[in-house]
Amino acid sequence: MRNLLTMVxxxxxxxxxxxxxxxxxxxxxxxxxxxxxxxxxxxxxxTAAEPAGExxxxxxxxxxxxxxxxxxxPSMALAGEEVGFTLYAPAGMARGAVLPMVVYLRNLPxxxxxxxxxxxxxxxxxxxxxxxxxxxxxxxDLGRSGRRRYEEVSWLYTTFGAAKHxxxxxxxxxxxxxxxAVACDESRLTFKTHSGAEFSVDPDWVYVIPEGYTLVRxxxxxxxxxxxxxxxxxxxxxxxxxxxxxxxxxxxLSARSTGAEDKAMTPxxxxxxxxxxxxxxxxxxxxxxxxxxxxxxxxxTAFGRDFAEHKALRLLRARxxxxxxxxxxxxxxxxxxxxRVLLAAAKRTGQRSVVTPEMAQRYPYSVFYRGAIAxxxxxxxxxxxxxxxxxxxxxxxxxxxxxxxxxxxYATENDCPDVIHCGAxxxxxxxxxxxxxxxxxxxxxIFCTGNEDGYVGWRPGQICAKLLRDVFQAAGVKKVLxxxxxxxxxxxxxxxxxxxxxxxxxxxxxxxNP
Numbered sequence: 001m002r003n004l005l006t007m008v009x010x011x012x013x014x015x016x017x018x019x020x021x022x023x024x025x026x027x028x029x030x031x032x033x034x035x036x037x038x039x040x041x042x043x044x045x046x047t048a049a050e051p052a053g054e055x056x057x058x059x060x061x062x063x064x065x066x067x068x069x070x071x072x073x074p075s076m077a078l079a080g081e082e083v084g085f086t087l088y089a090p091a092g093m094a095r096g097a098v099l100p101m102v103v104y105l106r107n108l109p110x111x112x113x114x115x116x117x118x119x120x121x122x123x124x125x126x127x128x129x130x131x132x133x134x135x136x137x138x139x140x141d142l143g144r145s146g147r148r149r150y151e152e153v154s155w156l157y158t159t160f161g162a163a164k165h166x167x168x169x170x171x172x173x174x175x176x177x178x179x180x181a182v183a184c185d186e187s188r189l190t191f192k193t194h195s196g197a198e199f200s201v202d203p204d205w206v207y208v209i210p211e212g213y214t215l216v217r218x219x220x221x222x223x224x225x226x227x228x229x230x231x232x233x234x235x236x237x238x239x240x241x242x243x244x245x246x247x248x249x250x251x252x253l254s255a256r257s258t259g260a261e262d263k264a265m266t267p268x269x270x271x272x273x274x275x276x277x278x279x280x281x282x283x284x285x286x287x288x289x290x291x292x293x294x295x296x297x298x299x300x301t302a303f304g305r306d307f308a309e310h311k312a313l314r315l316l317r318a319r320x321x322x323x324x325x326x327x328x329x330x331x332x333x334x335x336x337x338x339x340r341v342l343l344a345a346a347k348r349t350g351q352r353s354v355v356t357p358e359m360a361q362r363y364p365y366s367v368f369y370r371g372a373i374a375x376x377x378x379x380x381x382x383x384x385x386x387x388x389x390x391x392x393x394x395x396x397x398x399x400x401x402x403x404x405x406x407x408x409x410y411a412t413e414n415d416c417p418d419v420i421h422c423g424a425x426x427x428x429x430x431x432x433x434x435x436x437x438x439x440x441x442x443x444x445x446i447f448c449t450g451n452e453d454g455y456v457g458w459r460p461g462q463i464c465a466k467l468l469r470d471v472f473q474a475a476g477v478k479k480v481l482x483x484x485x486x487x488x489x490x491x492x493x494x495x496x497x498x499x500x501x502x503x504x505x506x507x508x509x510x511x512x513n514p
Contacts, residue, residue, distance in 0.1 A: 114212025161201025450488025
């Protein structure tokens with residue numbers, strides 16, 4: 001049993017920190033032994049803990065009768081030390097209910113920004129028919145490493161029900177007032193109580209938020225003239241409730257949905273852990289579903305005609321007081337959404353293409369509009385030339401895209417992000433429609449690619465990242481943090497999380513004089 005359990009947890013932890021095998025070896029060992037100890041203790045008969053004295057914590061009293069299970073799980077940020085958790089469930093659930101999960105991180109060492117009490121926020125989540133797992137860190141020092149926090153959020157996201165997950169939750173035991181059985185299949189974490197209740201975590205909707213934060217779900221950005229579920233664009237917000245001061249916001253354009261396959265158009269996926277981690281450092285976070293636009297007859301692209309990204313930026317600024325936001329917004333996206341992030345930052349209403357026919361003949365523009373192959377492309381990526389998208393066949397794309405036909409109810413608001421992060425560019429065939437709007441007015445940009453993105457014969461993301469680097473230079477873009485990352489595949493670059501967050505901080509947060 002021990003060997004099998006160790007192997008299962010080892011696989012899980014490799015996925016979380018595979019780039020740090022040597023550096024994190026001792027921490028991983030600690031987590032494994034802690035998990036094993038929890039599993040063995042769960043095999044013993046559960047006994048109620050003796051009260052150590054009158055508690056001053058109002059939360060257990062306020063939520064009495066709602067708890068389902070409590071125990072402890074290892075913390076990645078604490079090198080495997082245990083952190084306690086209590087799972088609360090809404091009342092009156094139908095048997096077999098599939099519910100969203102809120103992982104609420106309590107007693108963190110940092111300043112709490114939201115001022116609404118925990119019990120009020122958690123009751124609100126329960127009233128919205130969401131499960132709530134309260135994880136208590138007891139004010140222990142987690143450090144200020146963004147990369148370590150990313151790993152912690154990732155660990156909690158999967159442990160408490162998102163997608164496939166390890167049996168670590170089972171190892172924590174069933175020591176609640178109403179004993180439970182916990183089952184983990186390939187898609188859902190399910191609880192069956194001895195009193196007859198049964199419910200599962202919806203793996204598409206798992207939120208990890210710090211104390212004092214609330215959720216604003218299903219905010220409609222706009223409607224689209226397509227069949228359901230593509231008929232509307234929505235977003236979810238994770239923001240501090242009645243904050244001490246307004247906070248900047250990170251808006252992620254989701255890259256999850258495929259349209260044909262995703263019947264619910266849910267935006268959350270494993271990529272969302274990256275922006276979600278920003279909430280640990282005093283940011284609001286919004287995640288918007290991917291936008292599918294279809295060209296009208298005679299159009300080569302539908303880019304810009306509906307422009308949900310601009311509408312979302314206007315909406316967030318128009319309602320910033322309601323949501324405790326400062327109005328400063330960082331926009332991020334990866335894969336196919338990276339292209340949309342770049343367009344949203346570059347294109348202003350009424351702006352015309354800056355690429356002339358003469359410019360289209362010169363490198364780097366000639367690669368996108370004249371089918372040119374640069375010497376370095378043929379030298380460094382010979383297997384990709386003549387395959388994938390090279391050479392480009394977009395001779396007229398430099399002329400520009402359709403104008404946004406309806407600016408929506410907040411037309412007077414600023415629709416340009418203050419800083420952007422484009423990771424692992426995908427669907428590069430769309431880039432020729434974006435490049436005509438890249439000028440020296442582009443806001444500060446992080447542009448990242450990984451040397452393991454793609455495979456020999458299909459590395460368009462790597463190639464187009466290098467091309468865009470040269471386009472930025474030719475266009476006179478003033479502030480670019482360009483990174484080619486060793487060991488990174490098609491993902492946000494969590495290896496440089498702290499550096500990238502510092503870049504966002506410098507453009508979104510007010511400087512405080514010492």
